[in-house]
Amino acid sequence: MRAVVYRETGPSSVLDLVDREVPDPGPGEVRVRLARAGVNPTDWKFRAGMMSGHDEVTPGQDGAGVVDAVGDGVLGFAVEDRVWVFLAQHGRPYGTAAEHVVLPVERVVHLPVGASYDVGAALGVPAITAHRALTSGEDVDRLGPGALDGRTVLVAGGAGAVGNAAIQLARWAGATVVATVSSDEKGALAVAAGAHHTVNYTVGDTAAQVRAFAPEGVDLVVEVAPAENNDLDRAVTRVRGTVAIYANNGGDEMTLPVRETFAKNLRYQFVLLYTLGEDLLRAAAEDVSRALEDGAFAVGEAAGLPLHHLPLERTAEAHDLVESGAVGKVLVDVADW
Template sequence: MRAVVYSEPGPSSVLRVVEREVPEPGPGEVRVRVVRAGVNPTDWKQRAGGTYPALPYEEITPGQDGAGTIDALGAGVSGVAAGDRVWLHMAQHGSAYGTAAEYVVVPLHKAVPLPPAASFDLGASLGVPAVTAHRALTSSADADRIAPGTLAGRTVLVQGGAGAVGNAAIQLAHWAGANVITTVSSAEKGALAAAAGADHVVNYREEDPEAAIRRIAPDGVDLVVEVAPAQNNDLDRAVIRNGGTIAIYANNGGDEMTLPLRATFSLNLRYQFVLLYGVAPELLAAAAEDITAALAAGALGVGEEQGMPLHHYSLERAAEAHDAVEGGVVGKVLLDLA
């Protein structure tokens, strides 16, 4: 099989396409023939050396996310069959081998049924973005699942609504009944956020975001999904309601933030930091179930019409795909394997 690998950290030029034996599934595992693989910031950051001081394996095939069909079952696996369509998440976590290959072996719980109406493009675009969004949206003290109506009466602010996590957060929050506000930096990104289902779009380059958000939510927002806390923390505190939650999942725009303690704790805020690689298995399973339910309901989508343009690359152009994500391309980058 063809697979992308790297044997040392570095720029995208360390990626190479090689021929490897098709892996065999062990007990409790399935082998998936990958049709599409998603590329996320976590992939290039790990490859560049931002995750490990030294590689934990002799070579790594990157890729946490993907979609394809089950090809073989390991011992003890039941409830699925060869040919079943699945979407993959956290495939390379804890393993040397991710989804940037024609076949990948994963524990059964990482291969989630893909509803018939959902494309492989959509399935490969879930994983890291959608599960992160789910964890952010369920980070308040009284919510641990998402379903229609669970966020009814709530106002959710999604900072950076044109990004992959922001797009997923908008779609999931909208499905769950929230009033969704999002911030963007351009009219083009605003159109994408609106296509994703945002009820209100605030272009922070054209208007005062605090005033605009307070006009929409005079009593404050219930939950902030935050991508750039170092830049936005003052704004978040200015628009959050007393007792609200700020869920932080990235460090865009700076690695440190400071805050005034009394002004912050007087709001009875709850800060929730989200990184998937330490999330409990039962919470990942809950996210997968809820995301699949949203898929089955047609509440999640990709493509320009859903606010998430797609960028396709062949396996041989994996380095270009990594560079596109690192460069901040707007939309979802996918590797085509079949």
């Protein structure tokens, strides 16, 4: 099989396209023949500085394709089942930038009828991260129609992949969604994803504009840049609100004024996909699949998430696109079916 690997950390030039034996699944594992692989910021960040003790690494956490072999003890999956996968390379040397990937059955999810491989490969890291952020507030454990009725969610960076997923999932669950963006073009993408309101944070008083849509304050903030938005988040959250932080864009440290913060009984939930419990991962996979079945989750320009397709041999360019901040979702076309 063809696979992209790196044997040392560094820039995208360390990636090589090689031939490898097709791996066999062990007990409790599934082998997937991939059509698409999703590229996430963690892929280039790991490649730039992390080998995790492996001599060779194939990057890629997310993908979609068909099952072509199952190991002993695997139930619920059969050859030719259409699936999406997540955390494929977490704790393992070989991820989804390859024609085949073997991974634990817990990381494999049935792809609903009618859902494309493009949308399947775009789930994983963004959608599960968004799900955990949206379920970290008060009295919300799962998502589904009505789960967020009467609540207002502020999504920072509404044109990003996680922001897009958060908007689509929050709207499906019944929330009123406000998204912050840096341009009118990104505002249009957030609206296409389902945001009810957008605020261009480069123009005017952002807190006042958010408050105009949520006079009592927002219930939850899905935050990508906590250091930069620290003061804004406290200003726009309601009493007993939640700030769910999934990235450190714009700064690695933040300082909280104790009295002002505890006076609101604010909750801060830090979200990192790789250390979530299995129960949270499974809940997210189930809820995201239900959103797909309901037609509430999509990709592409019409859904506010433009797609950038590159073939497997151009995986290095795909990494560079993500690292440079390309708007939308970068997918690697592993196969042409």
